[in-house]
Amino acid sequence: MIKVTCGDANPNGNIAFTYKGGCRGELDITEAYRCVGCGGWFHLDCILKHFELEEGHDNARNALRKIKDSIKSDKILITEDRLIEICEKGLEKTKPITNLKGE
Numbered sequence: 726m727i728k729v730t731c732g733d734a735n736p737n738g739n740i741a742f743t744y745k746g747g748c749r750g751e752l753d754i755t756e757a758y759r760c761v762g763c764g765g766w767f768h769l770d771c772i773l774k775h776f777e778l779e780e781g782h783d784n785a786r787n788a789l790r791k792i793k794d795s796i797k798s799d800k801i802l803i804t805e806d807r808l809i810e811i812c813e814k815g816l817e818k819t820k821p822i823t824n825l826k827g828e
Contacts, residue, residue, distance in 0.1 A: 727754040729766040732775070746775030773818050789815045 730736065732747010743749055744765040757766040760775060762782030767775055776783035793812040 728752070729754050729757050731757075731768050731771050732765050734763070734765060744775060745778035746771050746773075770818070786816060 728751050730747075731750045731752055732743045732745075733749065734742040734744045734747075741749075744760070744763050744767075747765060747767055748771050750768065752766070752768055754766065756768075758769055758772040759766055760772060760779075760782050762779060765775070776786055780787055789812045793809055793816075
């Protein structure tokens with residue numbers, strides 16, 4: 726199995742440099758999540774923390790936060806409560822489905 730270091734920003738070098746949110750713990754690559762913004766590998770909880778600290782690396786979650794923060798009830802066709810509920814669902818810290826069977 727291939728092992729990676731959570732948040733390691735210099736995997737081929739001799740300098741210990743870590744992306745924000747990384748814990749530097751070792752994990753199997755099959756259990757790791759990769760940030761498309763920086764290319765770092767992370768545990769699930771660590772990548773969610775990374776997304777909170779690196780605003781430009783998680784466009785979807787940041788867009789949901791901005792929608793939630795800037796709702797004007799007179800400019801939408803659904804209720805404010807329903808839109809906030811949708812945004813909060815998108816912001817939940819849950820493990821995504823990894824295959825078509827939902828496992």
